[in-house]
Amino acid sequence: MDETPEELEQIRREADQIDVHQYRKRFRFLGAIALGGLMAGLVALVMWMVDSKRNPCERVRDHFCKQEPASIACRTYGGVLDESLHDDNPQMRANIKAQCLSKIERLKEEDGITVK
DSSP: OOOOHHHHHHHHHHHHHSOTTHHHHHHHHHHHHHHHHHHHHHHHHHHHHHHHHSOHHHHHHHHHHHHOTTSHHHHHHHHHHHHHHHOSOHHHHHHHHHHHHHHHHHHHHHHOOOOO
8 A cells, every 4th residue: 555544544534525425416406306397387287278178158258257247248158158068069069169269369369368
């Protein structure tokens, strides 16, 4: 051995200061950040899916009824919602829903309103 006892002691002190788990801690931290981002994305996806599942006519009716519950638009879209759910012809139901969806798009364009 070429080292003197003082040099060996110095090497031991330096070795004791080395964190052998440094990389494990770093990757756990990065994994936790990635998992948090993934979970946030999953929550956003679920919320989007629940919102997309709603009938667009229900969304329009809720929008107008929230503004003024006794208004003509609220009552009218209540009837439209009923037709979009209970009409005998599936093509007609799809047409009614498409019209409600276009109403949502027009409201967004005209007033910048978010129809929930």
